[in-house]
Amino acid sequence: MKSMTIKQIEQSIEGLDIDKALEKLYFLKSEFGDKVDRIIEKYEKKKLKHEKELNRYLGMCEFEKEAYQRGFSMIAGIDEVGRGPLAGPVVAAAVILPQDAFIEGLNDSKKLNENQRERLFDVINDKALGVGLGIVDEKQIDEINILNATKAAMKLAVQNLDLSPDILFIDSLRLDDIHIVQNSIVKGDAKSVSIAAASIVAKVTRDRMLKEMDKEYPMYGFSKHKGYGTSEHIEAIKKYGICPIHRVSFTKNFVI
Structure with a gap:
């Protein structure tokens, strides 16, 4: 030795x-x-x-701890990404974490960089009891407005879970016509591990979709700004007009 x-x-x-x-x-x-x-x-x-x-x-487990103490066992955290962009879908995720889960680095997706989100995306999908996604495209956003599209995506995410949750933790919103106990938490993605996990899954999923769209419509720079209204994106719309994944209701002021 x-x-x-x-x-x-x-x-x-x-x-x-x-x-x-x-x-x-x-x-x-x-x-x-x-x-x-x-x-x-x-x-x-x-x-x-x-x-x-x-x-x-x-x-960040205090809301979960309280729910477990009240007798709930399947908490689904729900969050969305893509309410503000000029192009692409709104994506929601619902995530059920095990009661004793510890995922190091888990946080509001907005506080993480891309590499951190990608790593945590894999860890969450590996550890979660259930992950559901809801995607509402730009055409439906134009038809029913972004708030209703966001709620529709969240409902789809819950429906696409393999397990049935007995309580929903939702970032700032409440869902209509859904017969599950709900807890709407303002800035929930920074206060609840369940919602934070959902925010990461939704963000990574949508970012990957926009990177794929960039291959089809490279002139807009979707892989860079993910459809948000950057000056570069707005100039591209003024130059090339809109493409099939743009939200007409969001871009009408930029089209000449």
């Missing part, structure tokens, strides 16, 4: 959780002395970071 290098020591604790790794490191310190201090310091910082993240996450 006394011939172990620092690299070998680090390799010996790979795969261990932080507490187990620290336990082993403090044991090895009796053999190697100060030689191990640098690794111990590294793992102590990891532990502090993990504890801070866990506390933040638990703070």
